[in-house]
Amino acid sequence: MQRINIGELRNHIGEQVQIQGFLQTLRDQKKMQFLIVRDLTGLVQTAFWKANDLELADKISTLTAETIVKITGTVVDNPIVKLGGLEIQLETLQVEGPAESPLALDPFAETIPSIDFRLDWRYLDMRRPQVAAIFQVQTTAELAFREYWHQHQFMEIHSPKLMGSPSESGAELFEVQYFETKAYLAQSPQFYKQMAMAAGFERIFEIGPVFRADPSFTSRHMTEFTGIDSEISYIDSHEDVMVYLENMLQYVYQRVKEVHNEQINEMFGVDLVVPATPFPRIPMSQAVEILKAEGYQLPPEKKGDIDPGGERKLADWVKKNYDHDFFYLTDWPIAVRPFYHMRHADRPELTRSFDLIAGGTEIVTGAQREHRYDVLAKQALEKGLSLESIQFYLDFFRYGCPPHGGFGMGLSRLLMVMLNLPNIREAVFLFRGPNRLNP
Numbered sequence: 001m002q003r004i005n006i007g008e009l010r011n012h013i014g015e016q017v018q019i020q021g022f023l024q025t026l027r028d029q030k031k032m033q034f035l036i037v038r039d040l041t042g043l044v045q046t047a048f049w050k051a052n053d054l055e056l057a058d059k060i061s062t063l064t065a066e067t068i069v070k071i072t073g074t075v076v077d078n079p080i081v082k083l084g085g086l087e088i089q090l091e092t093l094q095v096e097g098p099a100e101s102p103l104a105l106d107p108f109a110e111t112i113p114s115i116d117f118r119l120d121w122r123y124l125d126m127r128r129p130q131v132a133a134i135f136q137v138q139t140t141a142e143l144a145f146r147e148y149w150h151q152h153q154f155m156e157i158h159s160p161k162l163m164g165s166p167s168e169s170g171a172e173l174f175e176v177q178y179f180e181t182k183a184y185l186a187q188s189p190q191f192y193k194q195m196a197m198a199a200g201f202e203r204i205f206e207i208g209p210v211f212r213a214d215p216s217f218t219s220r221h222m223t224e225f226t227g228i229d230s231e232i233s234y235i236d237s238h239e240d241v242m243v244y245l246e247n248m249l250q251y252v253y254q255r256v257k258e259v260h261n262e263q264i265n266e267m268f269g270v271d272l273v274v275p276a277t278p279f280p281r282i283p284m285s286q287a288v289e290i291l292k293a294e295g296y297q298l299p300p301e302k303k304g305d306i307d308p309g310g311e312r313k314l315a316d317w318v319k320k321n322y323d324h325d326f327f328y329l330t331d332w333p334i335a336v337r338p339f340y341h342m343r344h345a346d347r348p349e350l351t352r353s354f355d356l357i358a359g360g361t362e363i364v365t366g367a368q369r370e371h372r373y374d375v376l377a378k379q380a381l382e383k384g385l386s387l388e389s390i391q392f393y394l395d396f397f398r399y400g401c402p403p404h405g406g407f408g409m410g411l412s413r414l415l416m417v418m419l420n421l422p423n424i425r426e427a428v429f430l431f432r433g434p435n436r437l438n439p
Contacts, residue, residue: 001016001017001018001072002018003018003019003020004017004018004019005019005039005040005041006019006021006037006038006039006041006042006043006044007039007041007042008041009044009075009084009086009088010084010086012075013075013076013077013086014074014075014076015074015075016072016073016074016091017072017073017074017075017088018070018071018072019037019039019044019046019070019071019088020039020068020069020070020071020096021037021038021039021068021069022037022038022039022066022067022068022069022127023035023036023037023063023064023065023066023067023068023069023099024036024037024038024043024065024066024108025065026060026063026065028060028061031049031050031051032047032048032049032050033047033048033050033057033060033061033090034046034047034048035048035060035063035069035071035090036083037069037071040132042083042084043083043084044083044084044086044087044088045081045083045087045088046071046073046087046088046089046090047087047088047089047090048060048089048090048093056092056093059093059095060093063095064098064099064100064101065099065101065103065106066099066103066107066124066127067095067097067098067099068095068096068097068098068099069093069094069095069096070093070094070096071088071090071092071093071094072090072091072092073088073089073090073091073092074088074089074091075087075088076088076089103124104121104124105117105118105120105121105124105125106124107124107125107126107127107128108128115423115425115426119425119431119436120439122430122439123439129267130267130268131426133260133263133264133267133268134415134419134421134426134427135429136260136263137256137260137263137264137415137418137419138411138415138427140255140256140259140260141252141255141256141411141414141415141418142207142411143255144251144252144254144255144256145205145207145228145248145252147251147255148248148251148252149203149205149230152203153203154203154204154205154230155196155201155203155204155205156204156205156206157189157192157193157196157201157204157205157206158206158208159186159189159192159193159206159208160186160192161185161186161208161209161211162176162178162183162184162185162186163183163184163185163186163191164181164183164184164392165184165389165390165392165393166184166187166389172187172212172213172214173185173187173213174211174213174223185211186210186211187210187211187212188210188227188229188408189206189208189210189227189229190229190338190340190408191393191396193206193229193230193231193406194231194340194369194371194393194396194401194404195393195396196231197231197233197369197371197401197402197404198396198397198399198400198401200233200402201233202232202233202234202402203230203231203232203233204230204231205228205229205230205231206227206228206229206230207226207227207228207229207411208226208227208229209224209225209226209227210224210225210226210227210408210410211223211224212224212225214434215434216434217433217434218308219422219423219424219425220308220361220413220416220424221424221433222412222424222425222428222431222432222433223432223433223434224432225410225411225412225428225432226410226411226412226428227408227409227410227411228408228409228410228411228414229406229407229408229409230244230245230406230407231369231404231405231406232244232404232405232406233402233403233404234402234403234404235368235403235404235405236403237352237368237405238330238342238352238353238354238366238367238368238405240368240405241354241366241367241368241405241406241407242278242279242281242328242330242354242356242366243277243278245356245364245366245407246275246277246278246279246326247277249275249326250274250275250276250277253272253273253274253275253418254274256272256418257272257274260272264419268419268420268421269420270418270419270420272418273325275324275325275326276324279324279326279327279328279356280318280322280324280326280327280328281327281328281330281354282314282318282327282328282329282330283329283330283331284304284306284329284330284331284332284333284350285331287306287310287314287329290314290317291306291310291313291314294313294317296309296310296313298310303335304332304333304335304336305336306329308361308362311357311360311361311362312360314327314329314357315327315357315359315360316360318357325358325359326356326357326358327356327357328354328355328356328357329354329355329356329357330353330354331344331347331350331351331352331353331354332350332351332353332354332355333349333350333351334348334349334350334351337351337353337367338383339370339376339379339380339382339383339385340369340370340376340379340380341353341367341368341369341370342367342368342369342370342371342405343370343379351367352367352368352405353365353366353367353368354366354367356407356409358414358417359417359420361413361416361417362413363409363410363413363414363417364407364408364409365407365408366405366406366407366408367405367406367407368403368404368405369404369405369406371397371401371402371403371404372397373394373397373398376394376397377394380394412424412427412428413427415427
């Protein structure tokens with residue numbers, strides 16, 4: 001007999017079916033036994049009269065919570081039952097995966113343990129429907145990104161994650177032994193995205209792992225995360241990249257809302273709002289003045305940059321003045337941007353770059369890239385880089401390269417903002433941080 005998903009049982013009233021899943025609850029009464037069984041699509045109550053088979057009744061009495069069971073029985077309409085108004089009249093039961101008792105972590109306990117303890121037992125924590133919902137939303141979001149890219153003639157690349165030289169700077173690098181030499185885990189696919197532009201690919205994207213040796217213990221940092229990267233050719237400025245990005249995010253939010261809005265509202269208390277375009281744009285110089293007017297003092301070490309508290313304060317200001325949850329911080333000073341960001345011709349102290357702030361959290365960094373060999377080499381030297389160490393990268397621009405730009409986005413940060421999660425550790429399958437390499 002073929003297994004039926006619990007969520008499809010309403011279509012099988014009066015039929016004998018087979019279900020498989022976790023035994024969530026057992027109510028063992030004097031004459032009746034009720035088993036609440038769960039699979040990824042929902043819960044169902046199964047009922048068994050002990051007098052029908054005393055041996056089976058004894059077997060059911062020994063079952064522990066979270067045991068995997070295979071049950072056959074007839075689906076009956078029963079409006080009294082709170083779980084979908086139906087139940088299965090149990091006929092046979094087979095234990096497929098017994099669960100030890102007590103559970104190391106009870107995913108359905110009234111009190112949810114601390115995040116660190118839940119991460120120790122992540123596979124048990126992920127049995128909560130709220131956690132499964134995060135990854136169902138993630139699946140739809142990634143599909144929507146790919147739909148948008150496909151509709152707009154983008155090609156997918158898979159760049160190497162082992163590199164012979166740093167992709168950003170000497171900081172935040174994981175160094176690994178590579179035969180008789182050393183290699184680095186890629187901080188981003190940046191160099192290779194630009195190589196694709198020099199190859200004439202024009203529009204590319206990549207979804208892949210990114211590694212940052214950042215000893216931060218904040219609610220939004222990880223040492224390994226999934227990056228969503230894209231690059232486009234023949235642009236006039238970073239404005240072209242921002243228009244493309246905001247239209248794509250609007251499409252992604254719309255698709256997620258169409259598929260999951262009821263689920264997101266029920267699980268996370270969020271009524272997903274599809275962002276209107278264009279997003280507000282605030283130059284960095286104006287952002288600093290806004291923060292001063294709002295009475296927010298930037299830390300001295302953040303000269304030319306905005307700290308997380310400042311981002312949240314600006315988000316409040318944008319919400320009040322534009323009624324928008326997204327905004328761009330544009331035209332960053334060269335001191336806080338990489339050497340490959342193009343600079344304004346009339347304001348060489350500023351870059352043609354941006355951050356996208358969503359819900360008070362930075363989720364994207366993007367820019368127009370410098371594509372002229374001599375200018376790029378000059379800017380690298382100004383940043384204290386050795387041209388020899390990045391010569392393979394500089395060579396991309398020796399034989400003609402179109403003007404281009406792009407961005408990098410953290411998938412888990414996007415999910416954290418979209419679902420209003422308190423910590424990025426909730427939004428990733430397995431978290432990696434400075435003190436966590438297991439499970």
